[in-house]
Amino acid sequence: QVQLVESGGGLVKPGGSLRLSCAASGFSLSDYYMSWIRQVSGKGLEWVSYSSSSGSAIYYADSVKGRFTISRDNAKNSLTLQMNSLRAEDTAVYYCARCTNNAIGAFDIWGQGTMVAVSS
Amino acid sequence: EIVMTQSPATLSVSPGERATLSCRASQSVSNDLAWYQQKPGQSPRLLIYGASTRATGLPARFSGSGSGTEFTLTITSLQSEDFAVYYCQQYNDWPPRFTFGQGTKLEI
Numbered sequence: 001q002v003q004l005v006e007s008g009g010g011l012v013k014p015g016g017s018l019r020l021s022c023a024a025s026g027f028s029l030s031d032y033y034m035s036w037i038r039q040v041s042g043k044g045l046e047w048v049s050y051s052s053s054s055g056s057a058i059y060y061a062d063s064v065k066g067r068f069t070i071s072r073d074n075a076k077n078s079l080t081l082q083m084n085s086l087r088a089e090d091t092a093v094y095y096c097a098r099c100t101n102n103a104i105g106a107f108d109i110w111g112q113g114t115m116v117a118v119s120s
Numbered sequence: 121e122i123v124m125t126q127s128p129a130t131l132s133v134s135p136g137e138r139a140t141l142s143c144r145a146s147q148s149v150s151n152d153l154a155w156y157q158q159k160p161g162q163s164p165r166l167l168i169y170g171a172s173t174r175a176t177g178l179p180a181r182f183s184g185s186g187s188g189t190e191f192t193l194t195i196t197s198l199q200s201e202d203f204a205v206y207y208c209q210q211y212n213d214w215p216p217r218f219t220f221g222q223g224t225k226l227e228i
């Protein structure tokens with residue numbers, strides 16, 4: 001069935017790095033725009049990054065610009081978020097999400113999320 | 121950045137009743153507005169996009185309306201599985217700066 005599965009979260013010290021992966025199944029990643037979205041425990045949702053279907057257009061929230069890098073391997077049906085210079089305020093559950101074809105910017109498929117904790 | 125404000129923060133209703141949730145944008149987002157439902161321990165689920173288009177398989181008791189800066193999600197004949205947190209999100213801002221409301225908790 002159509003699903004997204006994130007991995008790579010964990011505990012890291014401030015200033016450290018993590019690489020999150022998102023494996024897509026049941027559909028071809030190359031047909032869809034994709035995003036990473038995060039949620040602080042018990043709080044709201046924050047959009048983090050966005051990649052066009054080919055990966056040629058990439059955007060970031062101001063809060064992560066210059067520190068995070070989104071990339072994709074359409075041949076492997078995989079989306080990645082490289083997170084560098086991590087801060088305590090980056091602690092959150094990170095979701096990868098698929099944009100609908102009818103409304104690029106609305107997210108119709110979400111992964112289960114992977115937890116990132118930044119603490120010394 | 122477009123700020124999305126939801127009201128009320130918490131809405132207490134009974135099963136079988138009607139719930140009306142509001143979302144306001146700090147500037148016009150046309151009809152580029154989505155609604156999501158999130159239950160504890162789960163990922164968000166898309167309900168509505170384009171302000172009023174139901175996602176595939178969504179029961180007809182869910183409906184969205186509005187345009188510009190004022191939006192409403194209405195749930196009629198509330199069922200036990202509808203009690204959750206609901207978020208609105210705009211996707212009009214371009215280059216993308218998608219923003220979510222802070223959520224409305226629908227409780228019994």
